Amino acid sequence: MAARRLACSLLSRSRAACSPSLSRSVFGGDRIHGSASGVPRGLTTATAIEEPIQPPVQVNHTQLLINGQFVDSASGRTFPTLDPRTGELIAHVAEGDVEDVNRAVIAARKAFDGGPWPKMTGYQRSCILYRFADLIEKHNDEIAALETWDNGKPYEQAAKAEIPTLARLMRYYAGWADKIHGLIVPADSPHHVQVLHEPIGVAGQIIPWNFPLLMFAWKVGPALACGNTIVLKTAEQTPLSALLVSKLFHEAGLPDGVLNVISGFGPTAGAALASHMDVDKLAFTGSTDTGKIVLELAARSNLKPVTLELGGKSPIIVMDDADIDQAVEVAHFALFFNQGQCCCAGSRTFVHERVYDEFVEKSKARALKRVVGDPFRKGVEQGPQIDEEQFSKILHYIKSGVDSGATLVTGGDRIGSKGYYIQPTIFSDVEDEMKIAKEEIFGPVQSILKFKDVNEVIQRANTTRYGLAAGVFTHNLNAANTFMRALRAGTVWINCYDVFDAAIPFGGYKMSGNGREKGIDSLKNYLQVKAVVTPLKNPAWL
């Protein structure tokens, strides 16, 4: 119960953060310049938010998914999921709690211990993942609409980048399922040593609201490829899309009980999963504060291994030899993408003093052009923030920026009187010790800082409890290499940002978490290593 109380006090909202997997095309000049110049001035930040567009999708699944069946929660309770454009109700969703998590774990346990999932060949598992990817493609627009409705992200972003990336990620992991290799290792004595990589068992996975389906893919893909079974808890802000795609997964041939989906809250369902004695592994993406609780619950229960993908305050460093226009555009994207709700958002932009004023001016011009509005409208770059709580928090940080003496370059206020829209906001003359330069804001607020030399900026960039990502803009090869090694972050993007391919590992240094998602490294999160040793009698070689 102590664990439960601790969870209640701190897990109040599993706010969470992680970035999208985006194809490089999103960065193409076509999109950026095309949409900016193609949109009339009247539709930019100053626009009052009009009547919301009716989403072209129906909500068909609101129950928990346990053992292949949609079921009500044990308590019969539901909670509302809201439209961030208006704060109004989309649907009532079954609210999972301890008893529902128990039922889901029993189903997952049975599916793991009894099969057929882990007993299938890797190739058979891969075929089901491939079929799932095909179904995602087939239902792309419907899934994207649901994602936008529940989350508030631009529909074009969901439909053209995120849902195709979901399919891409599932195919990537499908390809791994039949290529998971242990080593045969040498022994000093006459022994034959095999290393088997076995699935861990029942994986508990807790995912955030900022990229609901991409986070689904990062978690579910490797776990299933390796032969695990899953209890997944979605964020209470965005429960809908995971239910829809999980249903498609079963259509693709996923056996019952292999993937169970619980909608609900962190302190109840999330805590139950993290402290469950029969969950063999936990993966969490969300805030650093909640990550601490999750790790603690695992320690207090069955010592389940935990991977954490947490917050960040990622630096972007713009050298004086950089292509300034490109740096402005990419740094703008790095911060404002997804309404600023990315764990790896470039939220500390360090600019060399020689190009500082130019950079600030151009960033301001770019932010003023940013198209904010109903995410279902074509050409919109920025929708509303996820909910009231985040909305208020961001406005509070903006006030803190002004109060601490930073220069408000543009923005600074909400847009309209309904929903959670915030103006793209830029602060210049930001100092390291200001709150807006230290804490994760998770909103459309860019902080631009000034630096003089490389060693100084390395030291300042690393002075943070976080270490998720970093960006560097320079044409100088030696400077790029110096930054590459000196920055203590899990990803360093050089002359680019937010490039998320399936094979690129992603994760944090320091309090940004541990473990890596995507790439071959992600498989380690879901595999046990077993060494098998047997004597050799008169072997031909050792």
Next chain:
Amino acid sequence: MASEANSSAGDGLKLPEIKFTKLFIDGCFVDAVSGKTFESRDPRNGEVIANIAAGDKEDVDLAVKAAREAFDHGKWPRMSGSERGRIMMKYADLIEQHAEELAALECLDAGKLFSVNKTKDVPVAWNVVRYYAGAADKIHGETLKLSGEFQGYTLREPIGVVGHIIPWNFPIIMFFFKVAPALAAGCTMLVKPAEQTPLTALYCAHLAKQAGLPDGVLNVVTGFGATAGAAIASHMDVDKVSFTGSTEVGRLVMEAAARSNLKSVSLELGGKSPVIICDDADIDMAGEICVAGSRVYVQEGIYDEFVRKIAESCKSWIVGDPFCPHVHQGPQVDRKQFEKVLRYIDHGKREGATILTGGKACGETGFYVEPTIFTDVKENMLIAQDEIFGPVMSLMKFKTIEEAIERANDTRYGLAAGIVTKDINRANRLSRSIRAGIIWINCYLEFENDCPFGGYKMSGFGRDNGMHALEKYLQVKSVVIPIYGSPWR
């Protein structure tokens, strides 16, 4: 053994229409430059089933030119691995959709059992393409630990234009064992199928185009080894040749590579693979496994019982029309092989080995041979040394494990071996002691996508299957660059 040779296509099965008989170069089916053709024959009766374009040096030049262009300037190596993987997935789907037709073509051309083609060979083909589709985005270089103030890394780059020369025994499987990893790696290629079995390769070239493979990436030149094959092996603009076939031809391929541009070579050659059946073996399992081994060593304690059982089981072995579903064994591939097998049988008799069962041709027409077992075979007999490539088994007796190891290794080959025992120490010892590329313990001929296959000694070098096969089609580039002020080394 029962003989059902000479029946027409079994169970009223319709013979497949032969749609593709020309060379496939740069996305088009074309006649040979010379206009020449050769006959492809039905091994059941020796009748001509199609006239196939006879590719020669000029045709190889054209195919290499197309592959070179596709590699140097085309999309294929410049696509992301995942894009190549998508096209390969579509290719696999198309093979699956045309399974029946491919199985029938293979049966007609190679005399291989239709039911086995349909349930084994053709599924192996599409499975291996899917396996490498999933591998195309998993080709990793490494970052390196260098001693100086340097940052180093490796890139694994596609090797370029690949020439694949493949045999007639598993035509469609060999086609994809070679083509699929080379495609995943980003290479372009030309394939020369065996002159005995050109049909499925041409059909698969057609499917590749349907799947969206860019023109020039996959070319198929049908023809003979001495002409088309030699032209590939000695071509100055082919970067790699990958050959499966006999050891003697493998030597010619390597020689031609050495004399031309030192192209990298991989060879999957002949074998004389031993099966070792220990005293403690499950004798029924041993009987099933040994059918594929050409040298079967049986420990003395169970030798007599084993001989009795194997002779008995041969009686129910049905040789006949490969289109018939209950037939175990079809004809040999062509007259040449048929005659060669019979010559070896005669030689065995003359050398003093004892015929336990079989020993002659089967039926009046076609190239059928009785399943033949020799006992009293000595290591120095030709039938125990040479690859016969026919249904001829040599049974030998051994006393100790040491002796079995020595005799099993007493061969210039090292492709595979089988071990039948229930004892873990014996299994482990034999598996390390036998010099062969694959060891099957209490099983045999288990080919898996993820399991490398290839030879020791004169059975060749390089591996098909698994992630290892990609190595053949990649080259490693190291990149080294100074790095200043690194916080770690």
